[in-house]
Amino acid sequence: MTNHNSNSVSVFAIDPGTGALTAVGSPVATVTGPVSVTVDFLGRFAFVASDISNNVSVFAINGNTGALTAVGSPVASATGPASVTTTGKIQ
Numbered sequence: 341m342t343n344h345n346s347n348s349v350s351v352f353a354i355d356p357g358t359g360a361l362t363a364v365g366s367p368v369a370t371v372t373g374p375v376s377v378t379v380d381f382l383g384r385f386a387f388v389a390s391d392i393s394n395n396v397s398v399f400a401i402n403g404n405t406g407a408l409t410a411v412g413s414p415v416a417s418a419t420g421p422a423s424v425t426t427t428g429k430i431q
Contacts, residue, residue: 342374342388343367349377349388349399351406364406370397371414376423389421390414396424 348367373392395414
């Protein structure tokens with residue numbers, strides 16, 4: 341979940357039986373203005389679009405804990421990206 345005003349992303353574990361959410365650690369810092377998160381279909385990477393800083397940040401997802409780790413520097417985009425979509429398989 342993006343936290344637009346605090347420039348961070350929160351991660352939650354989902355209870356498969358009830359759907360209840362449990363926070364996984366503290367929110368992870370992002371660049372200014374995160375607005376959406378997209379996870380690739382293998383669940384290995386999260387992409388965060390930031391409309392104020394005009395870029396997309398990439399995070400590796402720890403398969404055991406769900407924790408996020410930044411991968412490189414944010415990638416520049418056109419002005420005001422609102423979301424990211426992934427297609428196909430990441431090699």
